[in-house]
Amino acid sequence: MQIKEALSWGRAQLQEVCERPSFEAELLLAYHLKQDRMYLITHDRDELQEREDYEDLIKRRAANEPYEYIVGEASFYDIHLAVEEGVLVPRPETEVLIDLVADIIEKENITSIAEIGVGSGAISVVLARKFPHLKIIATDICDTPLKVAGKNIETFGLPGQIELRKSNLIDEVPEYLELVVSNPPYIAEDFLLESNVVDYEPKEALFGGSVGDELLKQIILDVKERDIKYLACEMGYDQKEPLQAFVNKLGVKSINFYKDLAGFDRGFVIQFL
Ligand SMILES: C[S@@+](CC[C@H](N)C(=O)[O-])C[C@H]1O[C@@H](n2cnc3c(N)ncnc32)[C@H](O)[C@@H]1O
Missing domain, CATH: 3.40.50.150 (Vaccinia Virus protein VP39)
Structure with a gap:
């Protein structure tokens, strides 16, 4: 699966749950790859490594788990704070x-x-x-x-x-x-x-x-x-x-x-x- 295919698969999974499924699929893929979102555009034909781990992240979000718990961080005021369940x-x-x-x-x-x-x-x-x-x-x-x-x-x-x-x-x-x-x-x-x-x-x-x-x-x-x-x-x-x-x-x-x-x-x- 290429990065661009992973993104469209992620978007489809999140369609029912998120207001911005494309955005959240991008964020979760960037988090999985430990890269920023720009990397996804410049490497969109690269083969996705450790695909199951990315799929797990998307499945958790599709089950309505808050994005912040999945990535362990929340943006607040002018900082990022660690959060967990x-x-x-x-x-x-x-x-x-x-x-x-x-x-x-x-x-x-x-x-x-x-x-x-x-x-x-x-x-x-x-x-x-x-x-x-x-x-x-x-x-x-x-x-x-x-x-x-x-x-x-x-x-x-x-x-x-x-x-x-x-x-x-x-x-x-x-x-x-x-x-x-x-x-x-x-x-x-x-x-x-x-x-x-x-x-x-x-x-x-x-x-x-x-x-x-x-x-x-x-x-x-x-x-x-x-x-x-x-x-x-x-x-x-x-x-x-x-x-x-x-x-x-x-x-x-x-x-x-x-x-x-x-x-x-x-x-x-x-x-x-
Ligand atoms: C709505 S959260 C607010 C958390 C944080 N201050 C914020 O604004 O994101 C309320 C917090 O109050 C704590 N809490 C609930 N009852 C409490 C009590 N009787 N005394 C002290 N803390 C309590 C909860 O465990 C929870 O962490």
């Missing part, structure tokens, strides 16, 4: 949360924060790279995210800035904190997700309770009780109203909701003091 693939909408938090850190000269639910380390790694004086304690309740985040923290040379801690929310973080950031699980347990998400991504990263916003509400309560000034969280597109009602009862200095790039309500920043 057991860790949420970081999403582009979380980049909006990072920019909002970065504005607060800059304006208020913040140096000590915590992240709840570190996952791959996406939020903490990007923030630590932006602010070399920032110290972050990043928690997760699951072992695989802590392991993968640790690997990414090492890769980017950030062990001096980010400390990982196994903890429910910030229960094991008694230190003084100025801000907490979190992209917690916030999906309702009975919400029907696409198979590439629900069959492969960790349930602990997706579902926030039977309504979905239970963990978000607990985070709000915990941060308020600890007298921490700021809380910035991602949330579901339909959670603005219940969360607004919840903080109205609780009493906060301000809550500002933000939208993602697609125009959906996607999160909030609370100032408590």
Whole structure:
């Protein structure tokens, strides 16, 4: 099988699953050959070596496995992060949360924060790279995210800035904190997700309770009780109203909701003091 034949076979296999079957077939073939996509054009008549391995990659993707798990890497903000099954693939909408938090850190000269639910380390790694004086304690309740985040923290040379801690929310973080950031699980347990998400991504990263916003509400309560000034969280597109009602009862200095790039309500920043 020549490279160009391998590409058209891959494209046909991915037709039903991917929005861009040609592109993903090219990416997977380039990954298999450890070359860039340009190589595929300049060598399109070369015979494909270790063809079965390429076919296995395509079959995994055709079975709806996320591309990022297959290649072990996700592109996020200005970096590539290691990912694997057991860790949420970081999403582009979380980049909006990072920019909002970065504005607060800059304006208020913040140096000590915590992240709840570190996952791959996406939020903490990007923030630590932006602010070399920032110290972050990043928690997760699951072992695989802590392991993968640790690997990414090492890769980017950030062990001096980010400390990982196994903890429910910030229960094991008694230190003084100025801000907490979190992209917690916030999906309702009975919400029907696409198979590439629900069959492969960790349930602990997706579902926030039977309504979905239970963990978000607990985070709000915990941060308020600890007298921490700021809380910035991602949330579901339909959670603005219940969360607004919840903080109205609780009493906060301000809550500002933000939208993602697609125009959906996607999160909030609370100032408590
Ligand atoms: C939606 S993922 C976010 C991962 C990463 N921060 C990101 O934005 O890509 C939520 C993470 O929270 C963790 N988590 C779930 N419940 C938790 C809890 N009670 N305390 C701490 N972490 C929790 C999950 O294991 C998962 O890694």
